[in-house]
Amino acid sequence: MNPHTLNSILSASTGILLVACLWLYRRYKKAKKVKKEVEKRFVELETKANNLQLQTLESRLNPHLFKNILNSIQSHAYQTYFAMDKLGNVLDYILYESQNQFVSPREEIDFALNLIEINKIKLSPLFSISVKKKIDELDELYEEKILAPLISIDLIENAFKHADLQSPDAFISVIIEFKDNIFSITVQNKISAKSAFLKEHSGIGASTLEQRLKILYNNCYKLDRYTEEDVYVAQLKINLLEHKNKMLTA
Incomplete structure (x- = not known):
């Protein structure tokens, strides 16, 4: 090629x-x-x-x-x-009812329970509040007009006013009893560190309540207010049968 x-x-x-x-x-x-x-x-x-x-x-x-x-x-x-x-x-x-000198224990107890329900609105759902009733509806004086109206308001209002609402172990306890013709209400609450109850256990409402009790029930009642550590306890007992008997013999 x-x-x-x-x-x-x-x-x-x-x-x-x-x-x-x-x-x-x-x-x-x-x-x-x-x-x-x-x-x-x-x-x-x-x-x-x-x-x-x-x-x-x-x-x-x-x-x-x-x-x-x-x-x-x-x-x-x-x-x-x-x-x-x-x-x-x-x-x-x-x-209406409070204008009367006396109401029945049933009416006052219903009022107290309604007042508690209204006050519960301002509490957290997690707040511990216990309300117990021990009522003998067959008691002869349960429906009789013999109990002073609004007699329970001071104890209930003070518990909600001065309770410690922030502490994890805070609580309010209310026990309402009516048996053997004796009306009883016991209220306990953990006291807030900012509460005036740490310094003074009485006020206008407390003194007014005691004055009413002395005038109306004389020696037929017992009102105790005291603190146990950081728990405030108020207890009122009224022997309505004893009061009624004294009224009948007066």
């Missing part, structure tokens, strides 16, 4: 190789571009899928959240209605 023919073959081979390389490069570039487009499309689809899933979850959560809010509103509405109902009973008692 002469040199001229060999050069022609080499030139042709080089040209074909260059064309093949150029074609492969273009195919590579196109394949790379297609890959990017596919990856971009995949990301878009994945994002849409995630958004759709999130929207589905939110569509489930939002009504659930709305229902929870509605339940909360209903709960507060019920509490408000309950409190207003109790307040109405208290106002009726103060405006």
